[in-house]
Amino acid sequence: MDTIFALASAQGKAGVAVIRLSGPNAHPAAAGLTGGTLPPRGMRVRTLHAGDGSRLDDGLVLTFQAPASFSGEDVAELQIHGSTASVNAVMRSLSDTEGLRLAEPGEFTRRALENGKMDLTQVEGLADLIDAETEAQRKQAQTILAGELGALAERWRRDLIRAASLLEAVIDFADEEVPTDVTPEVRSLISGVMADLQREAEGVRIAERIRTGFEVAIVGLPNAGKSTLLNALAGRDAAITSEFAGTTRDVIEVRMDLGGLPVTLLDTAGLRETEDHVENLGIELARKRAEAADLRVFLTENPTELGVEMLVGDIQVFPKSDLRDVTEGGISGKTGQGIDQLIAQISRVLAERTTSHGIATRERHRVALDNAREALGAAMAVLESGPDLYDIAAEEMRTAIRALETLVGRIGVEDLLDEIFSSFCLGK
Numbered sequence: 001m002d003t004i005f006a007l008a009s010a011q012g013k014a015g016v017a018v019i020r021l022s023g024p025n026a027h028p029a030a031a032g033l034t035g036g037t038l039p040p041r042g043m044r045v046r047t048l049h050a051g052d053g054s055r056l057d058d059g060l061v062l063t064f065q066a067p068a069s070f071s072g073e074d075v076a077e078l079q080i081h082g083s084t085a086s087v088n089a090v091m092r093s094l095s096d097t098e099g100l101r102l103a104e105p106g107e108f109t110r111r112a113l114e115n116g117k118m119d120l121t122q123v124e125g126l127a128d129l130i131d132a133e134t135e136a137q138r139k140q141a142q143t144i145l146a147g148e149l150g151a152l153a154e155r156w157r158r159d160l161i162r163a164a165s166l167l168e169a170v171i172d173f174a175d176e177e178v179p180t181d182v183t184p185e186v187r188s189l190i191s192g193v194m195a196d197l198q199r200e201a202e203g204v205r206i207a208e209r210i211r212t213g214f215e216v217a218i219v220g221l222p223n224a225g226k227s228t229l230l231n232a233l234a235g236r237d238a239a240i241t242s243e244f245a246g247t248t249r250d251v252i253e254v255r256m257d258l259g260g261l262p263v264t265l266l267d268t269a270g271l272r273e274t275e276d277h278v279e280n281l282g283i284e285l286a287r288k289r290a291e292a293a294d295l296r297v298f299l300t301e302n303p304t305e306l307g308v309e310m311l312v313g314d315i316q317v318f319p320k321s322d323l324r325d326v327t328e329g330g331i332s333g334k335t336g337q338g339i340d341q342l343i344a345q346i347s348r349v350l351a352e353r354t355t356s357h358g359i360a361t362r363e364r365h366r367v368a369l370d371n372a373r374e375a376l377g378a379a380m381a382v383l384e385s386g387p388d389l390y391d392i393a394a395e396e397m398r399t400a401i402r403a404l405e406t407l408v409g410r411i412g413v414e415d416l417l418d419e420i421f422s423s424f425c426l427g428k
Contacts, residue, residue, distance in 0.1 A: 001073070001111075003029065004103035005094045007087060008428065014082030019090060021076045022069070022108055025099045030061055030076035033093065038076075040065040048080065050093045057086045071108050072115025106424030113409065119150040120409025124362060127424060128211055135260035136210050136354065140361060149359045152200070153404045156193045156372075160404075163189040164397040167390040186383060190376050190397070197373040203358030204366040209294060211361050213255065213262035214350050217290040219308055220299030224319045228333030229299065230254060230267040233343065251282075251289050259347035261354070266293060295349060297342070299331070313349050317342060365407060372403035 003023030009016070021029055031038045033056070034046035041063055048056040059080035069075040080086055094100055109126060112118045118126070125144025132138040143149075166182040218226045234254040252267040268286030290296055290308050298316040300306060310316070321330025321337050331338035360369060379396035382389045 003100050004107055005029075005091075005100055006103040006108070007091065008077070008108075009082070013084060016079055017082040017087045019078040019080070019087070019094070020108065021078075021094070021100070022071045022073045022103075022111060024074060025097075026074045026076045027063055029094065029097050029100055030063065030078065032097065033078070033090070034061060038063050040074075041068070048078070048090060048093075050089070051096055056089050056093060057081055067115065067117070070117065071111040072117045073111060106428060109424060109428055119147065121149045121153075121365070121407065122147055123409070126428070128361070130424070130428065133255075134257045134262045137262060140207065140210050140357075143359060144361060149365070150408045152196070152359060153408050156196060157401055157404050159189045159193050160376075160397050160401050164394045164401075167394045167397075170387055171390050171394070183383060186393075187380065190380055190383075193400075194373055194376050194380075197369045197376070200358040200360045201366050201369040201373065203356055204360050204363070204369075206354055206357035207359070207361040208363065210261065210354060210357060213264050214295065215264050215266060215289075215293040216295045216297060216346060217266040217268055217286075217293035218297045218299055219268055219286070219290045219306055220319060221305070224299045225333050226299055227252070227267050229297075229319075229331065229339075230265055230333075232333035232336060232339050233265055251285060258343060259351060261347065261350050263346070263350070266290070294353075295346065297346070313353075315342070315345055315349070368403050368407040372400040372407075375400035375403065 001023055003021060003025035005019060005021040005026075007017065008020040009018040027038055027040065033048045034044075035049055036046070038044060038061060043060060043062045045058070046061050047058050050056055057080045059078050062077040062079070064070070064075040064077075066073045066075075078090060080090060095102070109118070109123055113120065113123055122145055125141050125146075129138065129141035129145055132141050163186045166186050170182055218229060220226050230252060234256065254265045254267075256263050256265060266289055268282075268290055287308060296308065296310070296314045298306065298308075298310060298314060299319045300316070301318055303310045303316055316329070317331040317338060318324075318329050320332060320334075322332040322335045324330075329338075331342060333339070360366060375396045379393045379400070382393040382396065
């Protein structure tokens, strides 16, 4: 296998830059830069030299011996001064070293997967951790990265293997009298796994929202103060405001961190009847985005006049409280009245919804869980028909086991890998 290298820290000027090498020539290449030998495992402060003997930089050289490394291969890390010139000089020297090549995006992590250091769900958790912007995203990503979903899948797999082996034992001794009826234990094992699978599958939507962000739409009549409210929530002029109705034609999006949750606020066009073709397009888009949003803030005294159904959890506030005598439930983007209360209410509603999320976080996870549950449902139905159909029930359980193996990346995921790793940076 090739030995690869890449800058593992961010581009640009910094106090320290980290360059990572992985593969069979990682240690010799690092030793070549230092002009001496390096331990298979450890750290040394060394002066790095180019091939012509010229000085490159002083740095800390760390070596990791396979398989006790991130990628499962021999790994070396060079921690040098983080100037652009220093990094470029060391990278050029590595490029000139025979047997080394620049890593592709995500190639270090892909090697970790291929060498059994991570399963596919942990790879996805690492990608999520790199992209995490809020505390909830960080915690969720850490849970996946720690291997908790993979551990769950392994526990389910063991239970199903046990259940299938019980049935196959009955099949193998069909001509002899089996002293114990295995059906109750098999049924209990299948039921337990099915309950877990259903709970995890139902929690995927909320978990995915934590990963990608909740959408909160502000809806109201034209000139109700939606854009002013959005600007007040965002703390900047994200949307154009004016005294003329119909100013907002498109959906304005502002990403925020509310109580540790990622939230995208949507400022939509005012909902009304109009003969303006362009405004009608904006109104139709506003209705669709509002209906698809996770939560709606109705900026109106009468929600029924907007033509958008108010669902459980949606919030109603009375607009422009600075111009009228409103004490309870009033809000003003100009004066800030009610802003803190609205933020707290949005945070509370969304936080309550996150209590139902599980460990699975992606649509791919849900599909694998549903496929396994469907196979187990078929196995349970066949099981009730008696020992003559135990072989069919056992095969359905093997189908469920294969679905769980696709979840953690043991089989059938080659077509996903390029897409997953393309989102990684070169040094990861």
